[in-house]
Amino acid sequence: MAPFASVLIGSSEFYFDDHFRFSTPLATVVGEALRGGHLPLWNPWIQTGVPLVGERGGMVCHPGMLLTLFLSPSHAVGALMVLLLGVLAAGSTALLRALSVRTVLAIGVGAAIGLSGPALSYTSNAPYLATLAFWPLVLLSAVRLAEGRRSVVGGGLALGMGLLGGDLPGALLAAGVALCTFLATSGRLRTAWSRLVAVAAIALVIGAGSWYPVIWALPLSERGAGIAAAEAGRWSFHPGEILGLVWPHPLGLPLPRFTFWPFRQTHEDRLFLHSVWIGGLPAVASLVALRKRGPVRVFALVALLLIVLGTGASTPLWPALRPLFTFVRYPSKLVAPAALLLALAGAVVIEDFLSRPRTMLRLSLTVAALATVGFLIGPALQSALARRAGAPTDIVLAASTAFRGGTLRVALLACAAAALFFLVDRGRLGTARAVPFLATLIFADVFVTTADLAWTRPVVTVPKPPYLPQSDARGARVMRLEEVSHARLALNESAFSEEQLRHAMLLSPMTNLPQHTAVLDPYGLYLADVARAMADLAEAAPVVLAEATSADILLAPLSPPGEWLARAVDQGRLRPTHSMSAGALAMRVQYRLPRSFLATSADMVPRAEIPMRLAKSLDRVLITHGKAIVSGHASSFDPSLMPAQILAATRSERIPLSPTSWRPGAASYAVDATQPSLLVEIEAFMPGWRAFVDGREQPILQANVFGRAVVIPTGKHTVTWTFAPPVLVAAVWASWLAILVASLTLLVGTLLASGRAVGARLP
Numbered sequence: 052m053a054p055f056a057s058v059l060i061g062s063s064e065f066y067f068d069d070h071f072r073f074s075t076p077l078a079t080v081v082g083e084a085l086r087g088g089h090l091p092l093w094n095p096w097i098q099t100g101v102p103l104v105g106e107r108g109g110m111v112c113h114p115g116m117l118l119t120l121f122l123s124p125s126h127a128v129g130a131l132m133v134l135l136l137g138v139l140a141a142g143s144t145a146l147l148r149a150l151s152v153r154t155v156l157a158i159g160v161g162a163a164i165g166l167s168g169p170a171l172s173y174t175s176n177a178p179y180l181a182t183l184a185f186w187p188l189v190l191l192s193a194v195r196l197a198e199g200r201r202s203v204v205g206g207g208l209a210l211g212m213g214l215l216g217g218d219l220p221g222a223l224l225a226a227g228v229a230l231c232t233f234l235a236t237s238g239r240l241r242t243a244w245s246r247l248v249a250v251a252a253i254a255l256v257i258g259a260g261s262w263y264p265v266i267w268a269l270p271l272s273e274r275g276a277g278i279a280a281a282e283a284g285r286w287s288f289h290p291g292e293i294l295g296l297v298w299p300h301p302l303g304l305p306l307p308r309f310t311f312w313p314f315r316q317t318h319e320d321r322l323f324l325h326s327v328w329i330g331g332l333p334a335v336a337s338l339v340a341l342r343k344r345g346p347v348r349v350f351a352l353v354a355l356l357l358i359v360l361g362t363g364a365s366t367p368l369w370p371a372l373r374p375l376f377t378f379v380r381y382p383s384k385l386v387a388p389a390a391l392l393l394a395l396a397g398a399v400v401i402e403d404f405l406s407r408p409r410t411m412l413r414l415s416l417t418v419a420a421l422a423t424v425g426f427l428i429g430p431a432l433q434s435a436l437a438r439r440a441g442a443p444t445d446i447v448l449a450a451s452t453a454f455r456g457g458t459l460r461v462a463l464l465a466c467a468a469a470a471l472f473f474l475v476d477r478g479r480l481g482t483a484r485a486v487p488f489l490a491t492l493i494f495a496d497v498f499v500t501t502a503d504l505a506w507t508r509p510v511v512t513v514p515k516p517p518y519l520p521q522s523d524a525r526g527a528r529v530m531r532l533e534e535v536s537h538a539r540l541a542l543n544e545s546a547f548s549e550e551q552l553r554h555a556m557l558l559s560p561m562t563n564l565p566q567h568t569a570v571l572d573p574y575g576l577y578l579a580d581v582a583r584a585m586a587d588l589a590e591a592a593p594v595v596l597a598e599a600t601s602a603d604i605l606l607a608p609l610s611p612p613g614e615w616l617a618r619a620v621d622q623g624r625l626r627p628t629h630s631m632s633a634g635a636l637a638m639r640v641q642y643r644l645p646r647s648f649l650a651t652s653a654d655m656v657p658r659a660e661i662p663m664r665l666a667k668s669l670d671r672v673l674i675t676h677g678k679a680i681v682s683g684h685a686s687s688f689d690p691s692l693m694p695a696q697i698l699a700a701t702r703s704e705r706i707p708l709s710p711t712s713w714r715p716g717a718a719s720y721a722v723d724a725t726q727p728s729l730l731v732e733i734e735a736f737m738p739g740w741r742a743f744v745d746g747r748e749q750p751i752l753q754a755n756v757f758g759r760a761v762v763i764p765t766g767k768h769t770v771t772w773t774f775a776p777p778v779l780v781a782a783v784w785a786s787w788l789a790i791l792v793a794s795l796t797l798l799v800g801t802l803l804a805s806g807r808a809v810g811a812r813l814p
Contacts (some may be wrong), residue, residue, distance in 0.1 A: 052133050052134070052136055052137045052140075052165075054166070054498075054502070055129075055133045055136070055505070055507070057507065058126075058129040058130065058132075058133050058507060059129075059130050059133055061122065061123070061126040061130075061510065062509070062510065063507040063508060063509055063510065064125045064126065064129050064507060064508060064509075064510050064511070065125075065128075065129045065132065065174050065175070065505060065506065065507055066125075066506060066507070066508055066511070066548065066551060067174070067175040067505070067506040067547070068175035068176060069108075069175055069176045069177070070125075070128065070129070070132075070174065070175050070176070070177065071125075071551050071555075071562070072551070072554070072559065072560075072561055072562060072574075073108060073561050073574065073575070074108075074109075074110070074128045074176075074177040074178075075124045075125045075128050076124070076561040076562055076563070076564035076565060077094075077103070077106065077108075077109040077110075077111070077561065077564065078116065078119050078124035078125075078127055078128050079119075079124045079564050079565045080094055080096075080103060080564055080715065081103075081109070081111055081116050081119055082116075082119030082120065082124060082127065084715065085116075085117070085119060085120055086120060087714060089714065089716070089717075090104070090775070090780060090783055091103050091104065091111050091715075092104045092715075092716050092774055092775060092776075092779060092780075092783075093715045093716030093774045094106070094564075094715065095525065095526075095569060095715050095716075095734060096526065096563055096564050096567065096568060096569040096570070097560065097561070097569070097570065097573050097574070097575075097577065098569075098571055098573050098577055098578060098581050098582070098585075098735065099569070099571075099581060099600055099733060099734050099735045099757045099758065100734045100735035101573070101576050101577055101578060101735065102264065102267075102268050102576070102737070102739065102774075102779075103715070104260070104264040104779055104782075104783065105264040105265055105267060105268030105269075105272075105576055105779075106575050106576045107178070107217050107219060107261065107265045107576070108178040108217045108575055109178075109217065109575075110177060110178055110181060110215070110216065110217050110261075111260070111261075111264075111783075112215055112260030112261055112782075112783050112786045112787070113131075113181060113212075113215045113216065113217075113261075114215075114787070114790055115127075115131040115134065115135075115181070116131070118130055118131055123510075124565070125510065126510070128177055131177065131181075132173075132174050132177055132180055135177075135180050135181055135184040136165045136166070136170055136171075136174075136180075136184070137165065138184040138185065138188075139164060139165050139170055139180075139183065139184040139186075139187065140161045140162050140164060140165025140166075141161065141165075142161075142184070142185065142186070142187030142188040142191065142209075143157075143160065143161040143164040143165070143187045143391075143394075143395065144157045144158055144160075144161030144162075145161075145187070145188070145191055146187040146188075146190055146191040146194070146395065147160060147161060147395065147398050147399070149191055149194045149195065150194065150346065150347070150395075150399050151399075151402065152398055152399055152402040153402065153405075153486060155486050155487050155490050156398065156401065156402060156405075156486055156489065156490050157398070158490065159487075159489070159490025159491060159493050159494045160330075160333065160394065160395075160398040160401075160490070160493055160494075162494050163329070163330055163333075163394070163493050163494045163496070163497040163498070164187075164329065164391065164394050164395075164497075166494075166497055166498050166501055167326075167328060167329045167330070167390065167391075167394065167497055167501060168295070168325070168326025168327050168328035168329065168390070168497075168500075168501050168504060169183070169326065169327060169329075169386075169387035169388075169390045169391060170183070171326070171501050171504035171505045172325035172326050172387070172504055173387065174504075174505045175325075175505075175506075178216050178217030178218050179216075179217075179218045179221065179384060179387065180216075181212075181213075181215070181216025181217060181218070182213045182214075182216035182217065182218035182221040182222050182225070183216075183218070183221065183387055183388060183391065184216070185209045185210070185212045185213040185216070185225070186213070186225050186228075186388055186391055187391075187395070188205070188209035189206065189209045189210050189213060189225045189226065189228075189229045190225075190228065190229055190232055190346075190395075191209075192205050192206025192209055192210075192229070192250065193206065193229035193230070193232040193233040193236070193346075194232060194233075194236055194346060196233055196237075196243060196246055196247070196250070197232070197233045197236035197237030197239075197243075198236070198237070201800075203246050203249045203250050203253070204253065204793050204796050204797055204800070205797055206229075206250040206253075206254075207249070207250045207251075207252070207253025207254045207257065207793060208253065208254075208257060208790070208793040208794070208797065209254075210222065210225065210226055210229070210250065210251075210253075210254035210257075210258075211253060211254040211255070211256070211257025211258045211786075211789065211790070211793075212257065212258075212790075213225055213254075213258075214254060214255075214257065214258025214261050214262055215257065215258050215260060215261045215786060216261075217261055218384070219261070219262055219265065220384075221384065221388065222258070224357075224385075224388065225388070226251070226254070228349070228350075228353050228388075228392070230247070231349045231353065232346040232349050232350075233247070235344075235345050235346050235348065235349045236345060236346050253789070253793060256785055256786070256789040257786055257789040257790055257793065258786065259782040259783075259785045259786050259789075260782050260783045260785065260786030260787070261786070263778070263779070263782040264779050264782060267776070267778065267779065268576060271578055271579065271580075271737055271738070272576055272577060272578060272579055282380060283363060283364075283376035283380055283381070283382055284363050284364025284365075284369060284373070284376070284382070285364070286363075286380060286381045286382060286383050287361065287362055287363030287364045287365040287369075287382045287383055288358070288361035288362050288363065288365065288382060288383040288385070288386045289362070289365045290362050290365055290366055292327060292386070293327075293358065294425075295326060295327040295328055296327055296328075296329070296334040296390070296393070297331060297334060297335065297418075297421045297422070297425070298421075298422070298425040298429060298454075298457070298458055298461075299328045299457035299458065299460075299461060299500040299501075300326075300328075300450075300453060300454045300457050300458075300500075301327075325504060326501060326504055327386060327387075327389075327390045328497065328500050328501055329390050329391075329393060329394040329397075329497065330394070330397075330493050330496045330497045331418035331421070331422060331461050331464075331465055331496060332397065332401060332414065332415065332418055332465070332468065332492075332493055332496070333393065333394045333396075333397030333398055333401065333493065334393060334394075334397060335397070335414060335417055335418050335421070336396075336397040336398075336400040336401050336404070336414055337350075337351055337354070337393040337394070337396040337397035337400065338351070339400045340396035340397070340399065340400050343399075343400070343403075347395075347396045347399045347400070350392040350393070350395055350396040351392070351393065351396045353389070353392055354388075354389040354390070354392040354393045354396070355389075357385040357386060357388060357389035357392075358385075358386055358389050360372060360375065360382060360385050361382050361383050361384070361385040361386040361389065362382070363376060363382035363383070364382075401414075401489075405482055405486065406482070408472045408475040408476040408482070408485075409472075409476050411468070411472040411475075412469055412472040412473055412476060415465050415466070415468040415469035415471075415472060416465070416469050418461070418465040418468075419461075419462050419465035419466050419469060422458045422459075422461035422462035422465060423458075423462050425454070425458035425461075426455060426458040426459050426462060429454050429455070429458060430451040430452075430454050430455050433450060433451060433454055434447050434450075434451050437450060457500055460496075460499055460500065461496060461500070464492050464495060464496045465496075467492055468489060468492050471485050471488055471489060471492075472485065506544055506547075506548075508548060511552070513552065513555045513556070513562070513565065515566050516556050516557075516558065516566070516631075517629075518604060518628055518629065518631070518637035519566065519568055519603075519604065520603050520604070520639075522603070523709055523710070523713065524567070524710075524713050524714070525567075525569075525646060525710075525713060526566070526567035526568050526569060527568050527569070527603040527604060528568070528569040528570075528571070528600065528601055528602045528603050528604075528646075529558050529563070529568055529569065529570050529571070529602060529603065529604045529605075529606060530570075530571045530596065530597045530600065530602040530604070530605045530606070530640075531557065531558065531559075531570060531571070531572055531605075531606045532593075532605070532606060532607050532608065556631070557606060557631070557635060558570050558606075559574075560572050560573060560574030560575075561574050561575070571585060571596075571600055571602065578735055578737060580658075580736075580756065581735055581756065581757060584661070584662050584756040584757065585600075585757075587662035587663075588662050588665060588666060591662065591663065591666040592615075592665075592666040593613075593615055593616075594615065594619045594624050594625065594640075595665060595666050595669070597640045597643065598624070598640060598642055598643045598644060598669060599644060599665050599669060599733075599755055599757060600643075600644075600733060600757050601643050601644050601645065601646045601733040602640050602643055603639065603640060603643065604637055604638065604639060604640065605625060605637075605638045605640055606635045606636070606637055606638075607635060607636050607638065608634060608635055608636070609630060609634055609635065609636050620638070623641060624640070624641055624642055625638040625639070625640060625641065626638060626639045626641055644669060644705070644733055644755075645705065645707035645708070645733075646732070646733050646734075647707070647708045647709070647710065647718075647720065647730070647731065647732045647733070648705045648706055648707050648708055648730075648731055649704075649705070649706040649708060649722065649724060649728045649729070649730055649731075649763065650671075650672045650697075650703070650704070650705055650728060650729045650731050650760075651697065651700050651702065651703065651704040651726060651728050652670075652671050652672070652697060652698075652700035652701070652702065652703045652704070653671060653672040653673070653674050653693075653697050653698060653729055653754075653760075654671050654672075654673055654674065654698065655674050655676045655690060655693070655698065656673045656674065656675065656676060657675075657676050658675045658676070658678070658753075658756070661673045661675065661755065661756050662756070665755060665756075669755075670703040671703050672729055672731055672754050672755060672760065673754070673755050673756075674688075674693070674729075674752050674753065674754060674760065675736075675752070675753035675754075675756065676688075676690075678736075678752070678753045679750045679751060679752055679753075680736070680737075680738055680739075680740055680741075680750065680751040680759075681750050681751075682741065682748060683738060683739055683740065683741050683776055683777075684738055685738045686750070688750060688752060692750060692762065693752075693762065694727035694762060696726060696727050697727055697728065697729060697762075708720055708722070708730070716773065716774035716775065717771075717772065717773050717774070717775075718732070718771070718772045719769065719770065719771045719772075720769070720770045720771075721767070721768075721769060722763055722767065722768045722769070722770055723766070723767045723768075724763045724764065724765050724766060724767075724768070725765065726765055727762065727763070727764060727765055728762075728763045729752075729754070729760040729761070729762060729763065730760065730761050730763050730770055731754045731755075731758055731759070731760045732758055732759050732760075732772065733754075733755070733757055733758040734758060734759060735757070735758075735759075736751065736752075736753040736754070736756075736757075736758065736759045738776070739774050739775075739776040739779070740759060740772060740773070740774050741772070741773050741774075741775075742759070742761040742770065742771070742772055743770070743771045743773075744761065744762075744763065744764075744768050744769075744770050745768050745769055746769075749761050749762060750762075759772070
């Protein structure tokens with residue numbers, strides 16, 4: 052954790068990839084909710100609203116997010132990731148000790164794992180690091196259970212924390228590997244099944260705040276229909292990256308300092324896993340683990356299987372692998388735990404080799420030879436690939452230099468290890484004295500190679516863009532056109548940082564959250580019904596999409612403008628305000644629907660017809676025929692409950708309303724209706740919402756697809772909306788209470804065991 056002391060104290064911040072674009076903005080919403088004294092259940096600033104607690108990458112229920120109570124969002128998430136690196140290192144050390152690796156070697160390898168390529172690459176993606184950090188502790192509990200030692204609560208807590216991290220497939224995979232480890236160590240499944248079930252039960256309760264909301268929201272989301280396997284294949288692990296286990300930068304790719312990927316010529320946009328470097332000695336030694344019995348063989352076999360699966364579309368195996376990735380978006384993510392397992396297996400093999408110094412000498416020379424080959428041919432190979440893929444000359448030279456320097460360092464350190472065990476073999480140095488040097492070499496091999504993998508910068512505060520209008524607490528709403536959000540290839544650290552800030556100023560999905568500004572294009576979880584309606588309207592009438600979703604601002608490229616855009620400006624429906632340095636034009640939407648209003652007329656329309664009806668006119672509210680939410684649950688709406696006066700009204704009147712109180716997931720209105728009306732909120736219609744008129748619950752109707760409506764009788768009324776599904780609230784509280792109980796149980800057990808140990812030593 053020491054290399055990131057500046058992140059812990061808040062003078063610098065991580066910013067690469069999803070840390071800046073995803074985790075930090077979500078932490079803003081979580082922190083505001085917690086400080087406001089309510090659960091972070093709803094996010095009103097993506098699309099027309101999505102369930103925040105259902106965002107599996109948001110770590111909403113992770114106890115580490117309590118740091119947002121008193122730290123800024125980026126500082127809180129950054130500090131949490133540094134703490135997780137410490138958990139990963141400490142857990143790896145404890146597991147290696149349980150596998151009979153001597154203390155000093157276990158510490159050296161554990162610290163190296165905490166700063167290995169996969170770990171530091173994941174500082175850009177907090178949910179995956181939050182799950183990976185608990186892998187060693189989950190495996191440790193399996194080893195202890197197999198040895199007959201009590202580890203039920205500890206195992207359940209470790210696996211539950213992995214689930215709370217948000218990488219649900221990764222946590223389930225950890226459970227599967229732990230089960231295989233248990234069987235390989237003990238084999239007594241028949242007598243231990245009750246303890247294994249208890250571990251799983253504790254983990255499910257602790258992780259309930261993560262996995263249950265995802266299952267709850269999944270059928271309503273775009274992912275409910277499954278991920279296209281072709282998209283999963285796009286984020287596959289390229290077989291060439293396997294060289295990263297013996298060469299520190301595969302084919303000369305010092306990620307992320309230079310984010311150019313030579314394999315672009317194979318039609319892969321980029322690789323999602325940035326590094327697999329775990330040190331030359333553990334990587335090569337891990338192959339010997341295939342000949343050993345027990346958990347170490349399990350580690351090696353599972354690691355190789357995960358690497359094969361992670362290659363996805365990058366290999367001829369894709370036709371066979373394709374069905375596996377219907378619901379998995381990132382096959383390459385399977386390789387990070389594979390690298391972890393190889394490092395653990397390699398450390399155990401090295402421990403066994405210590406009694407055979409001549410074998411350690413051969414192992415070290417093998418690593419030195421492989422690194423020398425990389426030093427001699429690697430730069431030329433990567434340069435040829437880079438030039439064919441169109442990389443600029445300066446980037447090619449910089450990557451080549453980094454590759455040459457990295458492999459040279461590995462070769463020199465491996466030669467130092469070889470010299471060390473040459474002395475041991477000659478009897479000039481004892482093994483006990485050699486091991487601390489070996490542990491230092493393994494750690495140095497990893498640390499000097501991965502030092503550039505975690506980008507940090509001085510803390511940046513992104514100012515609120517000047518084109519955003521002042522509004523109530525709900526904030527402005529912005530519709531962006533794809534041209535202004537198209538990702539560009541960042542060739543170096545400075546360019547990547549500048550591109551991030553450019554996206555932030557253009558309110559890229561998620562970076563809008565600190566400004567309390569809604570954007571219509573989603574990132575992560577989004578509601579399928581809303582997304583389909585937006586797609587239909589965007590094709591038929593883009594300006595109507597902005598108007599129907601109550602967008603205040605439309606961002607469009609300066610060149611080339613579409614005909615519809617010029618026509619909308621001529622008609623006065625869009626008013627240009629100013630151009631931005633990033634190459635976009637900000638335009639006010641002049642005739643948008645209010646965010647909330649009273650409507651005196653409506654039509655009952657089948658859902659499929661609504662987008663085309665909206666494209667023609669927004670005068671009347673269109674209520675989806677047969678859809679309603681009753682007591683928070685999806686239901687069929689009884690048309691007789693709709694006042695005939697609203698359906699028969701020929702005059703359409705909209706009376707804008709402002710909430711008397713508002714926070715994400717709750718709003719109140721004071722209404723004075725001169726005739727039966729509908730109170731319409733242009734915020735997402737989905738189960739979980741409840742509406743109360745004068746304290747009595749009323750059915751919620753779907754209005755214009757993008758909003759909700761409730762019937763208001765004539766007269767003065769108080770209307771309250773709430774989003775707090777009891778099952779989600781219970782899942783969140785179950786997680787937090789279970790963590791508290793499990794932690795206290797472990798603490799009390801540890802104190803009692805320590806007391807007994809002290810008592811046994813007393814005369």
